[in-house]
Amino acid sequence: MENHNTVGDAGGSDLPTIMVTNDDGIDAPGLQALVRVLVSTNHYRVWVCAPDSEKSAVSHSITWRHPITAKRVEINGATAFAVSGTPADCTSLGISKALFPSVPDLVLSGINMGSNCGYHIVYSGTVAGAREAFFYGLPSLSISYDWVGGTSTNNDFTLAAEACLPLINAILAEIKTKTFPQKCFLNVDLPTNIPNHKGYKLTKQGNSIVKMGWKPVSSDSEGAQMLSTMTMETNSTSTNNNANVVSQQQLLFKREVKGGHVEDDETDYWYLKQGYITVTPLGALSHADNDSQTYFKSWLPIVASSAL
Structure with missing residues (x-):
């Protein structure tokens, strides 16, 4: 260097x-x-x-x-x-x-x-x-x-x-x-x-997400192509039923898109x-919403008292 x-x-x-x-x-x-x-x-x-x-x-x-x-x-x-x-x-x-x-x-x-x-x-x-x-x-x-x-x-x-x-x-x-x-x-x-x-x-940051799932595949290379962060095709419905060719000691799975963005x-x-x-x-931190904070404010003391 x-x-x-x-x-x-x-x-x-x-x-x-x-x-x-x-x-x-x-x-x-x-x-x-x-x-x-x-x-x-x-x-x-x-x-x-x-x-x-x-x-x-x-x-x-x-x-x-x-x-x-x-x-x-x-x-x-x-x-x-x-x-x-x-x-x-x-x-x-x-x-x-x-x-x-x-x-x-x-x-x-x-x-x-x-x-x-x-x-x-x-x-x-x-x-x-x-x-x-x-x-x-x-x-x-x-x-x-x-x-x-x-x-x-x-x-x-x-x-x-x-x-x-x-x-x-x-x-x-x-x-x-x-x-x-x-x-x-x-x-x-x-x-x-x-x-x-x-x-x-x-x-502001929303809660949109591409819904993902998993499918069995028969090799590492199958279905390996993805463009980049979250740019996958959203109309994929293909499945692979040939997982039985994989060794019984090792099952292979690939992610697949199950649905489009959830929009807000x-x-x-x-x-x-x-x-x-x-x-x-x-920011660096993700804070829970106010309703969740309120719920756990009353919930935690009940848990603590029941543990005594």
């Missing part, structure tokens, strides 16, 4: 530094488009610290028991490393000053191939990449594009990145004046028809499907 005291110094120290990660892998078109757009403005110093392979839906998992590798890769205009760890690992390493010479001003995670709304935020490695930065007090933004197979193109990632520039510039301005809120990070989802989006919409009005997924760029502030 090269001397990191000089890594990332190109571009001028007076420029704000943006570090980019993702969960689709460093070669994914979403990350490549985002970096390309950022570099083309000449307004930022751009660092990349992203997984060396697909890491979708790994949530906020981290590598703990063994070292991870970081390999320098060529991305025009940026200083980039492909890392053998998870998105959270990449962010943690990238902001630690072990790899780059300083802490970035802003962390961007994305652009993910597929939306990350509702309960899918819990599964998302993209969101985790931004959340990890938030844990350490750094402003961060997770970005996802509502990719639809047969409709969307790689150029849409470029349009999505360009649509995020006003948000990125505004956040950097707030960082400079030290007025950006420190108790949240932002999750951004861009609609499928990005050229005709309806503008930004401040939203006026939340992130709902507004995304209306054509808005949704901007959802998130």
Whole structure:
């Protein structure tokens, strides 16, 4: 590994530094488009610290028991490393000053191939990449594009990145004046028809989710193809009745989609499907609703008294 005291110094120290990660892998078109757009403005110093392979839906998992590798890769205009760890690992390493010479001003995670709304935020490695930065007090933004197979193109990632520039510039301005809120990070989802989006919409996390099930399969490769975090086809009804060919000592199962999104009005997924760029502030913790808090406030003392 090269001397990191000089890594990332190109571009001028007076420029704000943006570090980019993702969960689709460093070669994914979403990350490549985002970096390309950022570099083309000449307004930022751009660092990349992203997984060396697909890491979708790994949530906020981290590598703990063994070292991870970081390999320098060529991305025009940026200083980039492909890392053998998870998105959270990449962010943690990238902001630690072990790899780059300083802490970035802003962390961007994305652009993910597929939306990350509702309960899918819990599964998302993209969101985790931004959340990890938030844990350490750094402003961060997770970005996802509502990719639809047969409709969307790689150029849409470029349009999505360009649509995020006003948000990125505004956040950097707030960082400079030290007025950006420190108790949240932002999750951004861009609609499928990005050229005709309806503008930004401040939203809240809903409870939308693709309902999943399991089916028996006869080999590891069967049914293995998935695009990215929660971008599976929602009309799959196929089943496999050939599981009896698998060894009796080992049963194989693959996830399958059992139903479409459960929609809730006026939340992130709902507004995304209306054509808005949704901007959802998130925190580290998920609190139970007030009704649940009220219920358990009276329930727990009864349990405690019955245990005496």
